[in-house]
Structures are given as C-alpha cells and as structure tokens.
Amino acid sequence: MNRYALLVLLLFCYSSSHANNWGLVPSGDAYWIKSRNLQQHELLVAYHKKQPQFLLILATNSQPPDKPMPVQIQIDAGPKESTQIVFLKKNKEKSIFRLKVPKEEKGTYIDRMIAGLKFTIYSESKTFDAITFSLVGFTLNLNELMIANDIGQLDRQWLLKNNKTRELFCYLSGDITIQAIRQRHRGVPFSEAVQNISATGFLLLDHERENIIRRVYKMQRNKLMNKPEHFKYRNFKMCMSKNRIAE
Numbered sequence: 001m002n003r004y005a006l007l008v009l010l011l012f013c014y015s016s017s018h019a020n021n022w023g024l025v026p027s028g029d030a031y032w033i034k035s036r037n038l039q040q041h042e043l044l045v046a047y048h049k050k051q052p053q054f055l056l057i058l059a060t061n062s063q064p065p066d067k068p069m070p071v072q073i074q075i076d077a078g079p080k081e082s083t084q085i086v087f088l089k090k091n092k093e094k095s096i097f098r099l100k101v102p103k104e105e106k107g108t109y110i111d112r113m114i115a116g117l118k119f120t121i122y123s124e125s126k127t128f129d130a131i132t133f134s135l136v137g138f139t140l141n142l143n144e145l146m147i148a149n150d151i152g153q154l155d156r157q158w159l160l161k162n163n164k165t166r167e168l169f170c171y172l173s174g175d176i177t178i179q180a181i182r183q184r185h186r187g188v189p190f191s192e193a194v195q196n197i198s199a200t201g202f203l204l205l206d207h208e209r210e211n212i213i214r215r216v217y218k219m220q221r222n223k224l225m226n227k228p229e230h231f232k233y234r235n236f237k238m239c240m241s242k243n244r245i246a247e
Contacts, residue, residue: 054099170239
C-alpha cells in the first residue's frame with residue numbers, strides 16, 4: 001500500500017469531537033496536518049512524493065457523487081478559483097475528497113495559505129453551503145510537518161534509537177530559539193530568559209542551551225522575526241547543513 005492510500009485509510013482511524021485550528025496528526029510514518037470547522041468538516045494537507053496534497057472530508061450521510069464535483073476556492077478576500085473535488089472513500093458519517101490542484105500551482109496555494117487567515121470552498125452546483133476553515137496555526141504546523149517528513153518522526157526516543165541525534169538536536173534547538181526570541185520581544189533580560197527556558201533533558205542540547213539563547217540576544221533587533229515559529233523549518237535546514245555535531 002503506498003503512502004497516499006495509507007493516508008486515506010488512516011483518516012478513518014483518527015477522530016476528534018470538536019472544532020480546532022490546525023494540528024499535526026502523527027500515525028506511523030504518515031503525517032498530515034488538519035483543521036476541523038464548527039460543522040465538523042475537515043481540511044487536510046499531506047505530502048506525497050514531495051508534493052502537497054489537499055483533502056476535504058465532508059461530514060455528511062449523503063450519497064457521494066459519481067463524478068468530480070465543481071467547486072471554487074477562495075483564500076481570504078482573493079479571487080475565487082474554479083477546480084474540482086474528487087471522491088475517494090466514504091463511510092456512514094463522512095466522505096473523503098481530493099481537492100484537485102494543478103502540480104504547478106500547489107506551491108502557490110501553500111504560500112497563500114501561509115499568508116492567509118481563512119480558506120473557503122464553494123460548491124458551484126450548490127450541493128453544499130460554503131465551507132470555511134481558519135488558517136490560524138497553519139504555518140506553525142506546516143513547519144512541523146515538513147520537519148517530520150524530513151526525519152521520519154518527531155518522537156525523541158525514536159530519533160535516538162535510530163541514531164538521529166543530529167536531527168533531534170536541530171529540531172529541539174529550534175524550539176529554544178523560538179522561545180528566546182519571544183522572551184526578547186517581551187523585554188526579558190538575558191539572565192531571566194536562561195532561567196525561563198527549561199532544559200530539554202537532552203544533554204547534548206542542554207550543554208548548548210545558554211549559547212543558543214545568547215546568540216538570539218546578540219542579534220540586531222530589526223532582524224528578530226515577529227513570528228519565529230514560522231521559520232522553524234528554515235532554521236532546522238540551516239542547522240542540518242552545518243558541520244556534524246559531536247555524537
């Protein structure tokens with residue numbers, strides 16, 4: 001079973017009873033991020049062969065269509081763009097559809113979602129009412145998803161067991177950097193920031209924890225990101241590109 005088919009299967013094994021913003025969903029080696037709105041519809045983003053895939057789960061008992069359904073997509077107040085959703089699978093409570101996005105436009109969709117606040121799907125045939133998803137939390141969880149795809153897991157014990165010490169170091173050091181930037185934005189002195197940012201229990205990283213915080217406090221203020229969590233994947237890749245850490 002390929003990873004894309006596995007994702008569709010696993011969707012039926014994961015459930016939540018309330019609306020929320022975006023979250024990372026781990027299941028074996030098939031990670032995805034999802035949001036559920038108040039009507040219990042879900043929008044998911046996963047990667048298959050390094051390409052983003054967009055899935056829509058409709059909370060409905062209706063009979064699924066026998067052909068692609070025309071829809072329009074709108075991000076914030078931008079233009080409505082016509083596309084289709086393609087039925088994949090159904091159980092008694094929900095139907096899974098793939099949102100068709102041309103390969104060359106998938107990256108553009110992701111960029112617009114990063115910058116956006118809401119994602120709305122309209123049925124051109126009026127089969128369902130407009131469905132809106134918040135994009136709050138999308139960028140943060142997209143960063144987590146891309147890191148998880150790169151290293152296979154985000155579980156600390158799994159990473160250590162599989163000799164991915166370097167990956168764990170770079171992943172957790174990103175968290176320390178984000179916390180340090182937030183502390184500095186609040187005007188917290190360096191010495192207090194060191195106290196406020198807890199040790200990780202990963203000795204190799206904790207040995208460098210104070211140096212990581214110090215580097216943040218030495219940065220020019222105009223170079224501090226307002227939303228440092230949005231750059232976590234970029235910082236992870238930069239860390240991984242440096243010389244190997246001592247193991």
